[in-house]
Amino acid sequence: MSRPLSQFFRIIVTEYHQQKKLVKPCMLPIKIVKKYGEGLAKVICLKTPDGEEWKINLVNNDGKIWFGKGWKEFTQYYSLCQGHLLMFKYQRSSEFHVDIFDKTTVEINYPLKRVEAEKVSNNEEDCRTSKKRKANSSFEFGSTSCAKHHTHKRSKVKQVKTTLESAKEFKTSNPSFIVVMGTTYVESRYRVTIPCEFGKRHFNLKKKIGDIYFGMLGEERVWRARYVIRMIGRGMKFEVTGGWYEFSKDNNLKVGDVCNFELILKTDMTFQVHIFRKTNEDNSKTN
Secondary structure, three states: OOOOOOEEEEEOOEEEEOOEEEEOOOEOOHHHHHHHHHHOOOEEEEEOOOOOEEEEEEEEEOOEEEEOOOHHHHHHHOOOOOOOEEEEEEEEOOEEEEEEEOOOOOEOOOOOOHHHHHHHHHHHHHHHHHHHHHHOOOOOOOOHHHHHHHHHHHHHHOOOOOHHHHHHHOOOOOOEEEEEOOHHHHOOOOOEEEOHHHHHHHOOOOOOEEEEEEEOOOOOOEEEEEEEEEEEOOEEEEEEOOOHHHHHHHOOOOOOOEEEEEEEEHHHOEEEEEEEOOOHHHHHHHO
């Protein structure tokens, strides 16, 4: 007898939108929707080990069911970010139990319950207010006046962050390199140049032509391409050639987008590609 289909997991993926790092929406697996779709209400309940219950609206988009209103608050409360893993277990009508694991696959330390956290916050605020009255200090850590001071200061020195800067700040667990998409990468020749130092360090220099693979977090598909190592004078040039066209088109790469290529399997030269989309701020800086 086959095991009932009731569990699934999702890996958290983040993206940059208007210079903010946001968690991408989560989609229910198609098999789960087919099995339990008729019993799912428009609003489901996510239950976590800390006793919290979260109401999440479901949104139907071309037959695919996505988490809508309530999902953002859920991800922010548990500080979910790139690489976190969520294990869902369908319990009964429109209820799911959710276990949360960090990037190392270890279950997280769940925060205080929201009601308890509010009480702690209120007590701390009362304490700070009392101290402020007694000390009459012009600067007090955590006080309202301090928060306003720093907010005002940040607003003065705030700088617009470009897509390239965002990509450089993105930290990977494995060796990686960054490429800004140019015209020859995504519009004409469809060839990507790999930084020479990265190529010398991680490619088999005796193998001048070989396969290279690209994947995206959250995508089951893997794109196969070819790489070529050429001798130019006394130097070397590493290029991705055949197969890159399909990857760039399937992922709608544009001039100005930035890709972070993370080497996750050296034996097969497999890269996980993190894409940072060009923003309006990039245009304002380059014009």
